[in-house]
Amino acid sequence: MTARIIDGKAVAAVVLDKVRLASAAFKDKTGRPPGLAVVLVGEDPASQVYVRNKGREAEAAGFRSEQHTLPVSVSEAEVLALVGKLNADPGIDGILVQLPLPKGIDTERVLLAIDPAKDVDGFHPINVGLLNAGAADKALVPCTPAGSMILLESVTGSSLAGKHAVVVGRSNIVGKPVAQLLLQRDATVTIAHSKTANLAEICRTADVLVAAVGRPEMIRGSWVKPGAVVIDVGVNRIPAPERGEGKTRLVGDVATAEAMDVASAITPVPGGVGPMTIALLMANTVTAASLREGLPRPVFTV
Ligand SMILES: Nc1nc(=O)c2c([nH]1)NC[C@@H]1CN(c3ccc(C(=O)N[C@@H](CCC(=O)O)C(=O)O)cc3)C=[N+]21
Numbered sequence: 001m002t003a004r005i006i007d008g009k010a011v012a013a014v015v016l017d018k019v020r021l022a023s024a025a026f027k028d029k030t031g032r033p034p035g036l037a038v039v040l041v042g043e044d045p046a047s048q049v050y051v052r053n054k055g056r057e058a059e060a061a062g063f064r065s066e067q068h069t070l071p072v073s074v075s076e077a078e079v080l081a082l083v084g085k086l087n088a089d090p091g092i093d094g095i096l097v098q099l100p101l102p103k104g105i106d107t108e109r110v111l112l113a114i115d116p117a118k119d120v121d122g123f124h125p126i127n128v129g130l131l132n133a134g135a136a137d138k139a140l141v142p143c144t145p146a147g148s149m150i151l152l153e154s155v156t157g158s159s160l161a162g163k164h165a166v167v168v169g170r171s172n173i174v175g176k177p178v179a180q181l182l183l184q185r186d187a188t189v190t191i192a193h194s195k196t197a198n199l200a201e202i203c204r205t206a207d208v209l210v211a212a213v214g215r216p217e218m219i220r221g222s223w224v225k226p227g228a229v230v231i232d233v234g235v236n237r238i239p240a241p242e243r244g245e246g247k248t249r250l251v252g253d254v255a256t257a258e259a260m261d262v263a264s265a266i267t268p269v270p271g272g273v274g275p276m277t278i279a280l281l282m283a284n285t286v287t288a289a290s291l292r293e294g295l296p297r298p299v300f301t302v
Pocket residue numbers: 050096097098099100121143235250269270271272273274275276277278
């Protein structure tokens with residue numbers, strides 16, 4: 001078998017079309033565009049690229065878009081003061097604080113300070129709690145998990161009843177929320193991680209395999225059940241001397257070429273989950289704006 005490649009860029013483009021329509025409809029109804037503020041602390045070059053891409057997509061979607069860059073030496077109190085100002089700004093519907101934050105700033109405290117109604121990352125305990133209580137329809141859901149589910153459902157349809165989903169990785173950002181979303185689709189869910197015994201065997205029982213461990217190409221083709229759908233959330237930059245001195249390339253958590261011979265469908269890296277993450281950030285911003293204005297929740301499923 002050679003797996004179908006799930007084109008994250010193409011699916012993200014469809015989601016972004018829906019975002020543009022919903023954004024225009026929102027502006028018609030309220031007289032203002034949805035507003036997104038992205039906060040970046042420090043000068044990490046990878047983070048700068050992500051933040052720039054987010055700003056570009058926000059403008060393409062017709063949003064009011066703000067970027068706040070604070071020096072790496074900033075105090076926690078100053079970050080909290082900025083979050084407080086954005087919470088109080090009625091034209092801002094979404095606040096994203098780019099992670100990781102520099103040492104010395106308590107991430108937990110910063111995320112708690114964001115108004116849950118503006119928490120487009122879905123990391124505030126209120127949104128985590130709503131998702132875990134099966135009330136995802138009232139929550140803002142983290143972008144990467146939500147985007148991964150849209151890619152998965154483009155292959156499987158919305159019901160995963162009778163399917164075994166194995167999530168490798170237990171982070172608050174991906175592993176745990178994606179497991180909740182899979183459960184909500186009636187999958188039988190196993191959360192495995194770096195300390196799981198017999199990891200390869202467990203993966204081989206997965207009809208749906210979600211890889212979110214952050215280890216380049218750790219999941220081998222021999223770990224994949226024939227016909228499985230594989231969602232590779234990993235974004236790992238590794239040295240690529242074959243491309244020249246000091247060059248790097250992006251790989252996932254799955255050995256894609258091997259897995260392609262076994263799986264029925266697989267997301268590539270790059271061009272899989274990554275583009276969906278940004279598209280879902282835009283979708284979450286329109287959702288937050290709509291809910292804040294008492295409008296119906298827009299739908300972005302493909
Ligand atoms: N509060 C917060 N929310 C985030 O959502 C967040 C964050 N902090 N910190 C950093 C990570 C990383 N992240 C990515 C987004 C898009 C791609 C993406 O589009 N990747 C492209 C490739 C990009 C490239 O070539 O480098 C792809 O996979 O095709 C990757 C990674 C969001 N993050």
